[in-house]
Amino acid sequence: QQQVKQSPQSLIVQKGGISIINCAYENTAFDYFPWYQQFPGKGPALLIAIRPDVSEKKEGRFTISFNKSAKQFSLHIMDSQPGDSATYFCAAISPYFGNEKLTFGTGTRLTIIP
Amino acid sequence: DGGITQSPKYLFRKEGQNVTLSCEQNLNHDAMYWYRQDPGQGLRLIYYSQIVNDFQKGDIAEGYSVSREKKESFPLTVTSAQKNPTAFYLCASSIAQGAGELFFGEGSRLTVL
Numbered sequence: 401q402q403q404v405k406q407s408p409q410s411l412i413v414q415k416g417g418i419s420i421i422n423c424a425y426e427n428t429a430f431d432y433f434p435w436y437q438q439f440p441g442k443g444p445a446l447l448i449a450i451r452p453d454v455s456e457k458k459e460g461r462f463t464i465s466f467n468k469s470a471k472q473f474s475l476h477i478m479d480s481q482p483g484d485s486a487t488y489f490c491a492a493i494s495p496y497f498g499n500e501k502l503t504f505g506t507g508t509r510l511t512i513i514p
Numbered sequence: 515d516g517g518i519t520q521s522p523k524y525l526f527r528k529e530g531q532n533v534t535l536s537c538e539q540n541l542n543h544d545a546m547y548w549y550r551q552d553p554g555q556g557l558r559l560i561y562y563s564q565i566v567n568d569f570q571k572g573d574i575a576e577g578y579s580v581s582r583e584k585k586e587s588f589p590l591t592v593t594s595a596q597k598n599p600t601a602f603y604l605c606a607s608s609i610a611q612g613a614g615e616l617f618f619g620e621g622s623r624l625t626v627l
Contacts, residue, residue, distance in 0.1 A: 406556075409554065432614040434614050434615065436616075441620070441621070442620055442621070443518075443604050443606070443618030443619050443620050443621050444557070444604070444616075444618050445618065446615050446616070449614060449615070489556060489557065491614070493612065493614045495612040501547070501559060501562060501572075501611070501612075502614065502616060504556050504557045505556060506554065506555060506556035507554075507556045507557075
């Protein structure tokens with residue numbers, strides 16, 4: 401129940417295209433869903449996050465879509481650029497689940513090609 | 515600038531040796547974490563601490579030890595009991611336990627020869 405399943409494991413998108421990464425969860429007590437971006441040799445950094453009371457959140461070229469009934473959420477990167485090449489992690493947390501720590505997906509390595 | 519500082523960035527160790535990775539934060543955060551990252555396995559939690567002098571095991575604590583004597587510091591010792599210690603280790607902090615935003619350091623890459 402604590403798992404967050406992320407797909408695909410790797411993704412190649414042409415410059416200017418849309419990158420889409422999907423995550424699914426089981427624990428309905430999760431109430432905060434962040435996405436982290438990690439460049440090679442660096443630590444992850446928070447990119448964008450959503451709570452389940454909204455179905456979409458947009459920040460610049462990055463959008464999270466959230467489907468509460470399906471227990472799925474996804475990251476869309478519009479007009480993908482080579483600088484977006486990184487590993488992306490979805491995550492989830494519930495402050496009511498007991499030990500209150502983030503559960504991470506396994507990551508998606510995104511490569512944007514010219 | 516506030517942030518998390520991890521050292522060393524690269525470390526080589528012979529089998530059978532213990533090694534300690536340093537993590538210092540000046541964000542005045544209460545909670546600190548250690549993660550291990552291996553290719554294709556995402557981020558796995560080793561230990562976390564909600565407050566000074568208190569810490570809990572994460573999902574893969576065997577072969578590791580930590581201490582939290584100061585709010586700013588959360589060192590991780592990789593002991594000789596850890597069977598496969600070669601990995602990228604990440605330290606993180608959050609304002610409090612249960613916060614969804616973690617601030618990560620730049621990591622320490624440990625290679626066992």
